[in-house]
Amino acid sequence: MSLPPLASFRFFNAAAQNQSFMKAAEQLHVTHGAVSRQIRSLEDALGVELFDRRNRAVFLNHAGRLLHDVTQPMFEQLEQAVRQVQQKAREDTLVVSCEPTIAMKWLIPRLPAFHQAHPQIQIQLLAAGGPIDFSRCGADLAIRRDDFRWDDSVESAALCPEWVGPVCAPALAGSVRRLSGVHVLRSSTRPAAWEQWLRLAKKVPGEVATVEYEHFYLCLQAATAALGVSVASLLMVQEELASGQLVAPFGFTRDGSKYVVLYPRLPEESTKCAVFRQWLNEQAEASVAQTLSDGR
DSSP states (O other), X not given: OXXXXXHHHHHXXXXXXXXXXXXXXXHHTSOHHHHHHHHHHHXXXXXXXXXXXXXXXXXXXXXXXXXXXXXXXXXXXXXXXHHHHHHHHXXXXXXXXXXXXXXXXXXXXXXXXXXXXXXXXXXXXEEOOSOOOXXXXXXXXXXXXXSSOOOTTEEEEEEEEEEEEEEBOGGGHHHHHHTOSEEEEEETTBXXXXXXXXXXXXXXXXXXXXXXXXXHHHHHHHHHTTSOBEEEEGGGSHHHHHHTSOBOTTOOEEEEEEEEEXXXXXXXXXXXXXXXXXXXXXXXXXXXXXXXXXXX
């Protein structure tokens, strides 16, 4: 014989546990009528009533008790299996919160190499910057620049120093070297980046105009399109420098900040976090060493 739909057994089990269609409806987040219809459908399919209905109350009868003795452990085992499957999925997934431009321009292009080396760990990316609440966002760790403070519930590990410098399309390199006659592309996330670099490099600008963009990656796209010059992090522009789409006329200068990996302070760090942090350190060291050795 074919069994009735599993959903009807689920409704029956909730009603049997609660000895009430109304309480079952509240538990399942459905209407009282939906529970009543499912129970009636199950009774029709089985050809036997499962509840005695008296004075607007319901009571399991003998057939109902026999069935509930089977459905209750069945659904308990099913719920336990679902929890185990979900826990296993979480164990295999590392949720990483990362500043958007660094994620797009540096981290994501390198993730295939990580997946090849560690196929058992799946990376889920969250694009975000600044302070982070790990309990609310669900991230296991975060990649940030250390331009804000975090409390004692957060551990930090240095990733690499921040190197910054003006970048532009090759056609604009002459104007940028003269620091005159160019559009300075500003990001609202680092509005003072140009002035900060001028101080660090001890440069005096000529006549320049400014263009505002909301995100750093828009500044970089505009710089690649020869719309102006943008001060960028070394980590953000490695691919464009290597391909010749962008040049860095003054090279890169350390600005005193650094990138860090943040993660919750726990009794013991998970293996997947430790593995990913080690890989991040290796990638960051290689990136900075390669670009600086090329004289950019």
